Amino acid sequence: MHIVVCMKQVPDSAQIRVHPVTNTIMRQGVPTIINPYDLFAIEEALRLRQKFGGAVTILTMGPPSAEDSLRKALTFGADRAVLLTDRFFAGADTLATTYALATAIRKIGVEFGPPHVVFTGKQTIDGDTAQVGPGVAKRLGLMQLTYVSHIDNVDLEAGTIDVERRSEGGVQKLRSKMPCLISVLEGVNEMRIGSLSDALAAARATIIKWSAQDAGVEDITKCGLRGSPTIVKRVFAPKPRAEKAQFIELGDKPGDAFVDELFKRRPKLESELEQLTRGY
Amino acid sequence: MNDTAKAPAAAGRAAAKKELPEHLKAYKHVWVFIEQERGQAHPVSWELMGAGRILADKLGVNLAAVVVGARNEATQAVVRESFNYGADLAYLVADDILTDYRNESYTKAMTDLVNAYQPEILLLGATILGRDLAGSVATTLLTGLTADCTELDVDAEGSLAATRPTFGGSLLCTIFTLNYRPQMATVRPRVMPMPERVEKPIGRVIEHPLGLVEDDIVTKVLSFLPDRDSTKSNLAFADVVVAGGLGLGSPENFQLIRQLASTIGAEFGCSRPLVQKGWVSSDRQIGQTGKTIRPKLYIAAGISGAIQHRVGVEGADYIVAINTDKNAPIFDFAHVGIVTDAVRLLPALTEAFSKRLSPHQRDRLAS
Structure with a gap:
């Protein structure tokens, strides 16, 4: 079984700060990490390989420094890592990104065998769009299975796969066909700690690096900024509200003081809260 | 390589x-996809009708509701309801194949409709269903799609200006789809206000065939297990919400949030870092990537108030913030601020509220 995982290296958004005076992003020194949602996808891929054998290929598009995250992914036990890196890819929106990734996955199929399953995380923590997975599926004609919480069964002979996926208000149990694209819901598994031998192998491993041309991109105008139908016209800090919070001091009986103050300022709240708590 | 990465180069491109x-x-x-599952329209669709109405009026064009579902009375009821929320006309693809949401059949229905009737703007809810559908529709049509918008407008030239948080929620950006149509955007539930419902007669309904038979569809629904009501969080629609952030210091202290919430009949929530740390489950997350809330009272304890969080709570009528740092951004948009350690204040609040709000219990104890 051949499994491809699409992964992204992202800035650790918890550590991004806005400069208090200039209101600009302070990106210097912000560490990069594997997109946390992608870890669930990697783990799920490794579990499938454990059951059915085969290989796990990790794919990422990004700057040359994304090699760090790929090497990290190899320490978990992935078999190979492909870095799609080229200045032509820079500035890609989600549509242009799916073109590049889909092209590279085709090439991976030619080089290492066509994938049965392509995994992605639910979304990234920097773009937060959840659009790239569906886009890759559509471009490659893969069955699209998003927000998957459990893989119930894989029948390699029949080519079927049964999954549970989160949907609005419940869980859908679906039977679909491979090849498929699965976006994995967060929290459905726990990332393993890689073995010592995997860590050693990862340190020695050669990361496969493909330019647009290496990956088989035929139309460079579909990549990067040029291939992006959306453009960012303006980036700005939110307007501070004219009125800031009124600070209140609560004294030595803070609980009662707070409740008094709150009901004084918002008299209707008292009866509303009374109603909500009736029956408690 | 996301939308944010190209910000520096954007100016030149926009100029050209x-x-x-x-x-x-x-x-x-302007089209709004009316999301419905099993005959129940998702409230986000009506919120989008409100936003769509404003865009359509600015552009001087029609607002259309797009309904896709089983051929039955429930679907018809959703079509009728769309006129009560301001639709000028409705497009309908009704087929029993569409009873359950499946990507293949819904993508086909939507892309066929777009190609046949050519809308300039297409809005969808940023729900599980909406995100699954929007990504494949946009890729099939090879057009732009902007996710999780917090503001929609049209510029002087009539292009859709879609504003969303970026850089992990610390800044906002405005995104355009200039030379492609339709311009697609998704909006999270509760971000746009619910428009007034005005009873109106049903208007023009244009039906379009699905053009698929069951055998054409690869993915089969084996079963659907609805969530138990008891496990559902009602955060998005709660009148009162209490939430905690990293300022709580430890996962054990989150208990203080739950206690206060249950005392005042509130739903409890948290900021994103607590979900990332695994302290609280993700259905309790409030903010850009979690739930958007519009309560009458919101109490934020130990939450610093990054944009990521702010956009999820700005619709609250009254925000009370508790934080040790008097310069925390949450005090920029809260109505009332208390500079103190939430871990020490929360138990006092719980006690004071329980005295004030349960007189029956108090009387009983006294007698």
Whole structure:
């Protein structure tokens, strides 16, 4: 079984700060990490390989420094890592990104065998769009299975796969066909700690690096900024509200003081809260 | 390599705006995808009708509701309801194959409709269903899609200006889809206000065939297990919400949030870092990537108030913030601020509220 995982290296958004005076992003020194949602996808891929054998290929598009995250992914036990890196890819929106990734996955199929399953995380923590997975599926004609919480069964002979996926208000149990694209819901598994031998192998491993041309991109105008139908016209800090919070001091009986103050300022709240708590 | 990565180069590109290609000039009118599962329309669809109405009026075009579902009375009821929320007309694809949401059949229905009737703007809810569908529809049509918008407007040239948080929620950016149509955007539930419902007669309904039979669809629904009501969080629609952030210091202290919430009949929530740390489950997350809330009272304890969080709570009528740092951004948008350690204040609040709000219990104890 051949499994491809699409992964992204992202800035650790918890550590991004806005400069208090200039209101600009302070990106210097912000560490990069594997997109946390992608870890669930990697783990799920490794579990499938454990059951059915085969290989796990990790794919990422990004700057040359994304090699760090790929090497990290190899320490978990992935078999190979492909870095799609080229200045032509820079500035890609989600549509242009799916073109590049889909092209590279085709090439991976030619080089290492066509994938049965392509995994992605639910979304990234920097773009937060959840659009790239569906886009890759559509471009490659893969069955699209998003927000998957459990893989119930894989029948390699029949080519079927049964999954549970989160949907609005419940869980859908679906039977679909491979090849498929699965976006994995967060929290459905726990990332393993890689073995010592995997860590050693990862340190020695050669990361496969493909330019647009290496990956088989035929139309460079579909990549990067040029291939992006959306453009960012303006980036700005939110307007501070004219009125800031009124600070209140609560004294030595803070609980009662707070409740008094709150009901004084918002008299209707008292009866509303009374109603909500009736029956408690 | 996301939308944010290209911000520096954007100015030049925007300046070089080209004329909309001739064949795309025929694209007119604003569409809202009315999300429904099992005959129940998702409230986000009506919120989008409100936002869509404003865009359509600015552009001087029609607002259309797009309904896709089983051929039955429930679907018809959703079509009728769309006129009560301001639709000028409705497009309908009704087929029993569409009873359950499946990507293949819904993508086909939507892309066929777009190609046949050519809207300039297409809005969808940023729900599980909406995100699954929007990504494949946009890729099939090879057009732009902006996710999780917090503000929608049209510029002087009539292009959709879609604003969303970026850089992990620390800044906002405005995104355009200039030379492609339709311009697609998703909006999270509760971000746009619910428009007034006005009883109106049903208007023009244009039906379009699905053009698929069950055998054409690969993915089969084996079963559907609805969530138990008891496990559902009602955060998005709660009148009172209490939430905690990293300022709580430890996962054990989150208990203080739950206690206060249950004392005042509130739903409890948290900021994103607590979900990332695994302290609280993700259905309790409030903010850009979690739930958007519009309660009458919101109490934020130990939450610093990054944009990521702010956009999820700005619709609250009254925000009370508790934080040790008097310069925390949450005090920029809260109504009332208390500079103190939430871990020490929360138990006092719980006690004070329980005295004030349960007189029956108090009387009983006294007698």
